[in-house]
Amino acid sequence: xxxxxxxxxxxxxxxxxxxxxxxxxxxxxxxxxxxxxxxxxxxxxxxxxxxxxxxxxxxxxxxxxxxxxxxxxxxxxxxxxxxxxxxxxxxxxxxxxxxxxxxxxxxxxxxxxxxxxxxxxxxxxxxxxxxxxxxxxxxxxxxxxxxxxxxxxxxxxxxxxxxxxxxxxxxxxxxxxxxxxxxxxxxxxxxxxxxxxxxxxxxxxxxxxxxxxxxxxxxxxxxxxxxxxxxxxxxxxxxxxxxxxxxxxxxxxxxxxxxxxxxxxxxxxxxxxxxxxxxxxxxxxxxxxxxxxxxxxxxxxxxxxxxxxxxxxxxxxxxxxxxxxxxxxxxxxxxxxxxxxxxxxxxxxxxxxxxxxxxxxxxxxxxxxxxxxxxxxxxxxxxxxxxxxxxxxxxxxxxxxxxxxxxxxxxxxxxxxxxxxxxxxxxxxxxxxxxxxxxxxxx
Numbered sequence: 001x002x003x004x005x006x007x008x009x010x011x012x013x014x015x016x017x018x019x020x021x022x023x024x025x026x027x028x029x030x031x032x033x034x035x036x037x038x039x040x041x042x043x044x045x046x047x048x049x050x051x052x053x054x055x056x057x058x059x060x061x062x063x064x065x066x067x068x069x070x071x072x073x074x075x076x077x078x079x080x081x082x083x084x085x086x087x088x089x090x091x092x093x094x095x096x097x098x099x100x101x102x103x104x105x106x107x108x109x110x111x112x113x114x115x116x117x118x119x120x121x122x123x124x125x126x127x128x129x130x131x132x133x134x135x136x137x138x139x140x141x142x143x144x145x146x147x148x149x150x151x152x153x154x155x156x157x158x159x160x161x162x163x164x165x166x167x168x169x170x171x172x173x174x175x176x177x178x179x180x181x182x183x184x185x186x187x188x189x190x191x192x193x194x195x196x197x198x199x200x201x202x203x204x205x206x207x208x209x210x211x212x213x214x215x216x217x218x219x220x221x222x223x224x225x226x227x228x229x230x231x232x233x234x235x236x237x238x239x240x241x242x243x244x245x246x247x248x249x250x251x252x253x254x255x256x257x258x259x260x261x262x263x264x265x266x267x268x269x270x271x272x273x274x275x276x277x278x279x280x281x282x283x284x285x286x287x288x289x290x291x292x293x294x295x296x297x298x299x300x301x302x303x304x305x306x307x308x309x310x311x312x313x314x315x316x317x318x319x320x321x322x323x324x325x326x327x328x329x330x331x332x333x334x335x336x337x338x339x340x341x342x343x344x345x346x347x348x349x350x351x352x353x354x355x356x357x358x359x360x361x362x363x364x365x366x367x368x369x370x371x372x373x374x375x376x377x378x379x380x381x382x383x384x385x386x387x388x389x390x391x392x393x394x395x396x397x398x399x400x401x402x403x404x405x406x407x408x409x410x411x412x413x414x415x416x417x418x419x420x421x422x423x424x425x426x427x428x429x430x431x432x433x434x435x436x437x438x439x440x441x442x443x
Contacts, residue, residue, distance in 0.1 A: 136375075
């Protein structure tokens with residue numbers, strides 16, 4: 001399947017106006033089995049209660065039956081099982097739609113096809129859920145825009161409940177720009193209309209793409225490509241008096257402008273643009289940030305960033321500081337929300353696993369800490385990471401002393417313990433100035 005998908009991607013790049021009329025045949029026994037092999041184990045089951053291990057017992061027969069039903073157009077996706085996962089640090093919960101296992105396989109094969117068709121259409125400013133592009137790439141490009149271009153204003157925009165409010169009719173029109181295979185389009189429409197089951201009751205889904213669905217990321221990117229990316233590139237940038245850039249990761253976007261007038265005009269236009277496609281701007285979470293405020297020492301240290309001169313994006317607070325030569329530069333630190341969340345996760349884990357054998361506990365704790373540091377250990381953020389590590393040490397000291405009714409450590413003994421079982425050291429894992437995907441956009 002991979003070779004065929006490469007051919008489709010190449011054709012899509014060479015013929016950007018061409019529609020693909022024959023794609024459904026790529027969802028076959030071979031591709032479904034490949035998706036099965038790639039599917040993660042121990043994932044929550046859908047309404048069918050079937051797991052990967054159970055489906056694998058009669059894999060050949062199950063896949064053969066699935067493909068036969070698809071050929072007869074007798075295959076109908078089951079409604080997704082609605083569940084809620086807590087948002088750590090808050091009392092809120094986030095809804096997830098968990099497809100049946102068989103539907104996961106078909107969606108995975110479908111997502112591969114759509115990615116092959118659309119990947120070359122997507123713009124350089126888009127980073128989320130795309131191959132060989134990640135959060136760090138988006139941050140590197142944003143840094144180049146803010147510090148190498150004449151940017152003075154940022155619009156930090158938030159779309160209210162994007163994945164819950166994707167308009168199905170508009171989405172299908174966007175997909176049809178590049179895909180004319182009626183069978184494949186019918187399959188996409190069936191997934192969108194499959195519905196959800198919550199507490200044993202089925203609900204229709206007249207709008208939205210369920211978070212948790214395998215196809216949702218690519219469908220979301222297609223929707224925003226036409227509603228936002230192309231509009232900004234072809235209209236907003238051309239009509240702006242000064243420089244104008246955008247960086248989007250899924251539905252999280254920042255827009256950068258040289259002049260305040262352009263930023264204000266865009267803000268007003270964005271509200272109207274989203275309304276055209278049944279989307280709404282969360283105005284309480286959307287703001288215009290000025291980057292030419294006078295710096296102060298606190299800001300440069302990453303403390304006390306003024307609300308109107310800083311913004312959060314991809315887990316980092318971006319604020320105006322100074323470089324080593326005293327020149328103004330936009331820097332970044334771990335956002336307050338993500339900092340607290342990282343500490344909370346460690347606290348919960350230590351409390352739950354404090355009776356684990358010490359060697360195993362420290363090994364697993366280090367894996368968790370290292371994962372956090374590999375993401376947040378970025379240029380300008382050493383202070384925040386050092387503070388986080390110190391707070392983790394305090395938590396570790398507390399919970400090690402609660403392994404029994406007797407106090408196990410004083411700080412002297414604890415330091416000897418850390419010498420034997422050291423925690424990861426703070427360092428810069430990601431250099432923001434290194435080139436990354438999408439770098440040409442900021443040139």
